Amino acid sequence: MNKMSIIVPCYNEEEMIELFYKELKKVLSTINVDYEIIFIDDGSTDNTLKLIKQKRKEDNKVRFISFSRNFGKESAMYAGLKNANGDYIAIMDADLQDPPKLLEKMYNILLTKEYDCVATKRKTRRGEPIFRSFFAKMFYKIINKMSKTEIVDGARDFRLMTRQMLNSILELTEYNRFSKGIFSWVGFRTKWLEYDNIQRAAGKTKWSFWKLLMYSIDGIIAFSTVPLMLSTLIGLLFCFIAFLMIIFIIVRTCIFGDPVSGWPSLVCVILFVGGIQLFCLGIMSQYISKQYMEIKNRPIYIIRETEKDE
Ligand code: UDP
Numbered sequence: 001m002n003k004m005s006i007i008v009p010c011y012n013e014e015e016m017i018e019l020f021y022k023e024l025k026k027v028l029s030t031i032n033v034d035y036e037i038i039f040i041d042d043g044s045t046d047n048t049l050k051l052i053k054q055k056r057k058e059d060n061k062v063r064f065i066s067f068s069r070n071f072g073k074e075s076a077m078y079a080g081l082k083n084a085n086g087d088y089i090a091i092m093d094a095d096l097q098d099p100p101k102l103l104e105k106m107y108n109i110l111l112t113k114e115y116d117c118v119a120t121k122r123k124t125r126r127g128e129p130i131f132r133s134f135f136a137k138m139f140y141k142i143i144n145k146m147s148k149t150e151i152v153d154g155a156r157d158f159r160l161m162t163r164q165m166l167n168s169i170l171e172l173t174e175y176n177r178f179s180k181g182i183f184s185w186v187g188f189r190t191k192w193l194e195y196d197n198i199q200r201a202a203g204k205t206k207w208s209f210w211k212l213l214m215y216s217i218d219g220i221i222a223f224s225t226v227p228l229m230l231s232t233l234i235g236l237l238f239c240f241i242a243f244l245m246i247i248f249i250i251v252r253t254c255i256f257g258d259p260v261s262g263w264p265s266l267v268c269v270i271l272f273v274g275g276i277q278l279f280c281l282g283i284m285s286q287y288i289s290k291q292y293m294e295i296k297n298r299p300i301y302i303i304r305e306t307e308k309d310e
């Protein structure tokens with residue numbers, strides 16, 4: 001019999017564990033498949049781990065990995081993927097924004113062998129703050145212009161994939177992980193399912209606007225080198241403009257002499273060019289800092305305890 005691994009990253013989800021577990025269990029009992037549920041406790045500071053351990057006691061299909069501190073959802077997903085034993089591997093959020101009942105449909109699609117992965121995306125961003133939707137849309141536009149890897153707008157992390165695809169993903173051991181890009185980069189055939197945006201069942205979102213903004217910049221840096229190219233082009237453009245201006249000034253001086261005036265415009269130009277230089281330097285330092293973190297080769301997560309320690 002096939003085995004399905006369900007990976008659930010949890011960060012301060014004490015209100016959700018019970019609800020989520022019940023809902024998932026109900027769905028899994030209707031699918032003809034063996035399974036394991038792997039909760040990843042991403043350094044929660046509330047009772048999440050305690051509740052997960054309790055579930056583990058009642059049900060040996062529940063496994064868990066608990067981090068030594070909060071490493072972020074990307075690290076949690078990676079830990080789950082690395083430790084999954086199933087033939088089919090699913091990732092889903094603990095807040096029931098990813099409807100467990102889709103799992104059956106996803107599994108049946110993979111069984112046809114026509115696809116290697118079934119992924120999900122939201123039909124609309126209804127129920128999301130307008131400000132956030134606007135920036136999210138901008139982000140997808142920009143990253144898809146800049147990167148050859150397609151990043152699907154509205155894609156969620158909720159997906160089911162085959163062992164073969166998972167093994168390829170595990171070969172990408174980079175420290176700066178941007179899963180939406182990694183899933184797409186490894187290729188394979190992906191079937192997209194759409195569903196309406198569902199509100200979180202309980203608790204609140206762990207992503208502030210600032211955290212999302214930083215995450216989106218990381219995504220662009222991880223999957224595109226176009227910003228570096230851009231800074232080169234801006235540099236060239238300014239050299240060209242400067243060249244034209246030099247010629248213009250020489251010619252004008254020859255014809256009209258040199259009446260001293262126009263230092264305010266000079267200050268503006270200096271400020272403007274200085275700003276552009278700092279901006280380009282900033283782009284470059286983004287890449288250098290990412291390289292720095294890669295070279296350090298630090299672990300992506302640190303485990304404090306798992307079900308094997310019991
Ligand atoms: N999460 C995590 N580590 C973090 C932040 C979030 O493991 O540092 C988990 C969280 O517990 C949830 C999932 O990632 O299961 C999605 O988070 P959330 O629902 O807060 O994000 P949103 O749906 O609002 O984008």
Ligand code: MG
Nearest residue numbers: 093095097200
């Ligand atoms: Mg959520």
